[in-house]
Amino acid sequence: MLDTSRTAMPLMRQGAGPANAAPFLRISGIDKRFGSFSALRNVSLDVEDGEFICFLGPSGCGKSTLLRIIAGLEQQNAGTIHSLGQDISNLPPAQRQFGILFQSYALFPNLNVRENIVYGLRNRRMRGAEIDSRLHELLELIDLKGSERKYPAQLSGGQQQRVALARAIAPAPRLLLLDEPLSALDAKVRVHLRQQIRDLQRRLGLTAIMVTHDQEEALSMADRVVAMRDGEVEQIGTPTEIYHTPRSLFVAGFVGKMNILPGRVAGGRLSIGSLNYAVPALYDTAENQGEVIACLRPEQMRLRPLNASEAGDALPAQVTHLEFLGSAWRVTLVVPALGDIEVTADLSSRDMADAPVAIGDRMGVVLPSERLVVFPASQTSQVREAVQ
Numbered sequence: 001m002l003d004t005s006r007t008a009m010p011l012m013r014q015g016a017g018p019a020n021a022a023p024f025l026r027i028s029g030i031d032k033r034f035g036s037f038s039a040l041r042n043v044s045l046d047v048e049d050g051e052f053i054c055f056l057g058p059s060g061c062g063k064s065t066l067l068r069i070i071a072g073l074e075q076q077n078a079g080t081i082h083s084l085g086q087d088i089s090n091l092p093p094a095q096r097q098f099g100i101l102f103q104s105y106a107l108f109p110n111l112n113v114r115e116n117i118v119y120g121l122r123n124r125r126m127r128g129a130e131i132d133s134r135l136h137e138l139l140e141l142i143d144l145k146g147s148e149r150k151y152p153a154q155l156s157g158g159q160q161q162r163v164a165l166a167r168a169i170a171p172a173p174r175l176l177l178l179d180e181p182l183s184a185l186d187a188k189v190r191v192h193l194r195q196q197i198r199d200l201q202r203r204l205g206l207t208a209i210m211v212t213h214d215q216e217e218a219l220s221m222a223d224r225v226v227a228m229r230d231g232e233v234e235q236i237g238t239p240t241e242i243y244h245t246p247r248s249l250f251v252a253g254f255v256g257k258m259n260i261l262p263g264r265v266a267g268g269r270l271s272i273g274s275l276n277y278a279v280p281a282l283y284d285t286a287e288n289q290g291e292v293i294a295c296l297r298p299e300q301m302r303l304r305p306l307n308a309s310e311a312g313d314a315l316p317a318q319v320t321h322l323e324f325l326g327s328a329w330r331v332t333l334v335v336p337a338l339g340d341i342e343v344t345a346d347l348s349s350r351d352m353a354d355a356p357v358a359i360g361d362r363m364g365v366v367l368p369s370e371r372l373v374v375f376p377a378s379q380t381s382q383v384r385e386a387v388q
């Protein structure tokens with residue numbers, strides 16, 4: 001059993017320390033069924049002390065169910081959860097000492113900010129002075145000093161969610177669980193609050209797991225992303241690994257925009273239309289033979305002027321659409337040599353100013369081989385799944 005007798009635990013966590021070889025959290029072989037429906041299958045994951053993990057995936061892939069199982073709010077059908085080597089698989093939620101923050105602010109409307117925050121400390125047998133000192137520490141952390149007498153209705157959505165965050169971390173939880181905490185907020189507030197949550201988590205040395213279906217949120221906040229699909233873990237990696245070296249077409253299509261190009265691999269060479277490359281080492285696998293799909297991010301695609309007589313290392317294409325994205329231009333082109341498929345290239349505003357591109361222009365599309373990502377053509381249906 002975990003020690004639940006602590007009262008005035010400092011907000012700043014000290015970390016598990018090097019002596020403890022067991023991971024902070026070990027999730028092993030979790031299965032979850034709802035009746036005959038299988039919501040999670042054989043999910044395993046280690047979370048290190050102080051890490052910020054994001055569960056990322058489309059609606060219904062099982063992210064919240066997994067988080068609820070970690071919290072103890074849902075019981076798994078198989079598998080175990082260990083924290084620092086202790087089996088907590090069957091502990092009730094309160095004994096796990098995890099802080100939870102949900103999408104809806106879930107503040108008590110009849111309690112003011114102070115009362116809402118200290119609500120989480122009610123079972124801690126803390127003295128009045130300790131409670132006051134923690135309250136002020138928290139109000140400072142969430143930037144709401146002076147608002148302790150306000151009621152939730154007098155606060156904006158972002159402020160309410162900060163109060164809910166303060167309430168969740170007030171008892172100095174061992175682990176902070178966040179279930180889509182930002183999705184009810186408008187875009188600007190969301191970006192600001194995700195920085196605040198991340199700063200606060202780092203400053204306090206908290207370990208945190210957040211559920212999101214927003215890939216930008218996951219990439220910008222997480223130390224590691226757990227990409228989930230249909231009840232299973234598809235890939236675990238740092239944001240840059242997930243973005244640049246996806247291990248399936250599903251991950252490639254779900255995280256950011258990808259150009260999907262038909263290709264062929266034979267004898268260690270990848271051909272895309274008239275272009276030919278060595279297969280990138282990471283994707284030179286037994287499955288990647290014959291018909292394949294080659295992927296490239298729009299910002300990796302290069303465009304250059306094309307003379308009618310030469311294509312060389314570029315695929316001839318024609319510009320059909322231009323979209324201004326603020327910091328970049330998204331250029332859509334059709335490529336006759338690839339069956340008139342559409343591709344997109346993102347050009348920085350500076351690139352565009354230096355060499356303007358207009359609708360109707362014929363351009364050469366250059367594919368930097370080191371940035372190509374390759375999957376078997378049999379994964380094609382995963383693209384539809386990822387963008388649904």
Ligand SMILES: Nc1ncnc2c1ncn2[C@@H]1O[C@H](COP(=O)(O)OP(=O)(O)OP(=O)(O)O)[C@@H](O)[C@H]1O
Nearest residue numbers: 034037039057058059060061062063064065066213
């Ligand atoms: N209590 C329940 N009873 C029956 N089915 C459930 C229950 N809870 C979840 N499910 C089903 O399990 C699957 C996974 O649900 P879950 O809420 O974990 O998905 P999610 O990835 O968090 O999606 P979302 O982002 O939409 O919340 C879904 O198909 C859902 O309908």
